[in-house]
Amino acid sequence: MQMARSQGGWSLLNVMLVLSLVAVIASGVFKMLPHYLDFMSLEEIITSVENDKAANVRTIGEFNARLSKGMQVNSIRGINLDEAVTIKIENNEFRVHLKYERREPFIRNLDLVARFDKEFRVRLP
Template sequence: MTAASQKGISMLGALVLLLVLSFAASTAFRLVPHYLDFHALQRVITRAPEAVQGAPASPAEFYAHVTRGMQVNGIRDLDARSILAVRRQDNQFHVHLKYERRAALIGNLDVVVHFDRQYRVRAP
């Protein structure tokens, strides 16, 4: 190969690169909000004992705390009672957060993210 034939990426190579980068960006734009919601839910759950108005004492109060936290964080399309299982045992809440989210990607191709996490939160 001569130096004249090595001038950079070809037009076809540039289009393929643009296609791959566009697909990756599109996928990221659809996934990132779901992960941000999940991390906001984690913060609400783990910081329940530090709540300003006092720590929740019963599972019903815990659900109410999480629902308020979801409203504050702009998570409006999830129901706390359908994604959480809360039970109190001794001086701890055992919380099981489990749900999945779907986002349309291209045509009939969807991206599915599944969240399944368990927490032990100190109770008053």
Template sequence: MRHSQKGASFFGWLAVIALLVFGMVIAMKLVPIYMDHYSLRNIITTVNEDPNVKVNSLRDLNSYIEKGMQLNSIRDIKAKDAITTTQSGQNAYTVVLKYEVRAPLLNTVDLLVHFDETFIVRPLK
């Protein structure tokens, strides 16, 4: 009578655990990058939604974004390199958010995350 093995072998479990650990390491590198990006997006889009934010010029908008980045502790992204603001009407601004973040994964392997978004900002009055 032959008995077949039931369940996973030691090497099967070892492979599953190695894959889980690798996935967790990648997640630990990527989650802070995406959290900073979503905080920066929130700073920019808040200008459209919050009537308490007073933006009357490009200088005001840039100042508001830089202060928001300081308050949210976004230090890995430089506002002057990542954000381009232009006036696109009497009371409208175009904000282009374009940057990349490189996070080291292994000795010679890096994770590269690229962001490229455009926002039309119309401050409430």
């Protein structure tokens, strides 16, 4: 015969602790997910310049205009292009360095921080 302790299930306290832990993790995910989606959209905007021959982007000004238009279409706000993006033309290609940081308040004085830092090489059309 088995003892009563070995047949016991989860107590109410255990269930409440697990649910609160899941809620904290879900809150963090839902706060940071939009920033990662914005970053992926920016990546796509930058790399699409190479594939879109009709746009005929040849200068840094045209590239910046294309980026700002793409950000407006994708509703990406809160990122200053002048600070986040550095563009150079070297060896018949754009060298784009995308570097910025996003902070979200989490619990009282704790913040969630996402740092995005990626370099792209986009060939001129």
